[in-house]
Amino acid sequence: MGLGVSAPALAERPYVKIEKIFGDLVDYDQKLIEIEGVSVDNTQPGDMLCLIAAVRLKADAAPKPPRKDLSRPAFLQFGGVWKPTPRGESGPKGKDLLQTCGAYLRQDGFNDDLLTALETPGSYYISDWTGSVLQVYAPERRLAASIRYMRRNPD
Secondary structure (H helix, E strand, O other): OOOOOOOOOOOOOOOOOHHHHHOOOOOEEEEEEEEEOOOOOOOOOEEEEEEEEEEEEEOOOOOOOOOOOOOOHHHHHHOOOOOOOOOOOOOOOOOOOHHHHHHOOOOOHHHHHHHEEEHOOOOEEEOOOOOOOOEEEOOOEEEEEEEEEOOOOOO
């Protein structure tokens, strides 16, 4: 029996719904990732979640990213003050979401697409100063992604 790393446990509540995050804001034709996962970063509290939603944009998707819809709850918002890529060396001052939530991003080459979108011109991104939000709109790569790191809401 070999030593292995077990897959991260999935959260119990459905916070991530692609239709509610992207539905009327971007034109997409394929769901790529729709995951709520407990962070595998052992330095973080156990009640923190990686909320990841990603879609493949339609070939004729809008060249500019959407505006923020303030009528949605914060965890369902996509859009805001977009910056053009490349993202640059500095990145967020807080957590590195690509590392903190990385176990969930390594599906079917998604991580490579996301990194390419962030490192090359032609895309847009939003990253907050704490490192708990990363959103990407990459029409040339046909990718839209929302990655959030937030505390599970106890019931």
